[in-house]
Amino acid sequence: MKVIVIDDERSMHMIMERMLKKINSITLVGCFYDTWSAYTYLSDHDVDIIFVDISMPKESGLEFAKRLRDEGRETKIIFVTSHKEYALPAFDVYALDYMLKPVNQERLQQTIERAVADMELQKNKVRQAAQEHKLIYNCLGTMELRTPQNELIKWRTSKSAELFAYLIMQKGKRVSRARIIEDMFDHMPLKNAETYLNTTVYQLRKLLSNHGFSQVIYSGNQHYSLDYSQIHVDAFRFEDQCNRMDFSNERQVNQAVEHEKSYRGHLFGEYVYRWAQNEVERLFLVSITFSHKLCEALLNRAEMDKAISILKKLVDSYELEDRTMMLYLEALALKQDEVGLKRQYKTFIEIMREDVGVSVSTKVTDYYYQLIEKLN
Structure with a gap:
């Protein structure tokens, strides 16, 4: 190296x-x-x-x-x-x-x-991916498609990128043309939407075919589907690993620390699609739950700094659930950092009041004073 x-x-x-x-x-x-x-x-x-x-x-x-x-x-x-x-x-x-x-x-x-x-x-x-001859689709915090050799594929249009994302989220299920038009082209007159969908499907087919994947999109009887078995999808891998991780296993906790980094942001990153909002929020909740469990395991192992670095990422992204704040405060208390504990609690109060418009919950406040009492 x-x-x-x-x-x-x-x-x-x-x-x-x-x-x-x-x-x-x-x-x-x-x-x-x-x-x-x-x-x-x-x-x-x-x-x-x-x-x-x-x-x-x-x-x-x-x-x-x-x-x-x-x-x-x-x-x-x-x-x-x-x-x-x-x-x-x-x-x-x-x-x-x-x-x-x-x-x-x-x-x-x-x-x-x-x-x-x-x-x-x-x-x-x-x-x-190269051995299995699969495309690589990274959609956590971004939306990029790569060849099996890891070369970036440039989208022909923003709509072809959106259609690919839409079909990926169906996980191989067939979806009707009418539903795609309703979800993706509802702002257009029906005739224009049908033409635009046909053009977008053609562009996407041609793009994939140019890279040796002519059989990825299936169409028939007014339906479309995408063979996602030919594609490595980082969001699917992330969720699968979250569900498989055993936090009672020391080796898997170490693996989980690395796995947590693979969540690089919301599904599709800066691209906001109305039809995807529920899935974006669901996957974000999966990542939060995973991070909380990982931090609990790290605190049990007295690895406070690793836990704090993960919790700080959540706070910086305005993930301010009670559990996030309580774990953050607990980590500082375990470090015997009373000054840092008081400063962080004050920061939480300011963020919640000025940026979110609510007060820190009684549950968090009570826990904070319990921690302070234990330190004194």
Whole structure:
């Protein structure tokens, strides 16, 4: 694996170079004193892992990581810093790990092994899709279709993308032309809607056929269906794994931490479809329930920081159920962080009052004071 190091201290370059040389699977291809020179290098070179300090001149490591993520880059990012207060923001940019200086060899080795395992898992998914000759459809937080070789397929029109999403959600069931028109084209006169549907079906068929999938859409007797057995759908895989996970199994809890990251946002991301609203909300509730169970398991294992990073994501997305807030407060109490506990409770009050327009429930308030009492 190719690795770069970004740190404004020359001594850190030397330390990381010496430590990384002891790991056989790693090739250090560059050390940089600022993120901008590293970004220039990345425009012409592929790397697998980026080790970056957070406190950097001009652009922080967090800002740099966010820039990469906004561009859609999935390079593994590992923060190496002297400041532990940045741990939670680090996971907002899907960092693989967060290591405090001074870094020791054993900790570095564990992080590299985790990166190798994560990359191998992704390769296996693509390899499996290629072997099974299946399309890859990612619709959590986005709406992209890829070939079995993981190449992005560009939608011909927004309506062909919507029709594909619509048929995917039927999970192979036949749906009538009349219902599709009612759900997708109800703003048009019937004759125009029928013509538009015919055109959209043709465009979608041609798009799929150009990539070797001419038999995905079935039509007959005024019905359409989509053979989703030829497609890997991330939303279906996510829900299936949520239902299968056993939180009493330590190994599966570790797997669940990684699985939780695969929920990258609401179904279809920024694309809002009236016909999909119930499914969007249902899948979001599945993710919340899964996150709550995972956080409970993590708190039982005294892994408070991991639980907090998950709960913070929920709070940042305005998921403010009582259970979310109570788990967040419990995690801070288990860390013996009374200052943080009081600050977070105050934050909840402000968010609920100013942004949601209601008060924190009596249930949450009572639990907060119970936690405070136990700490004193």
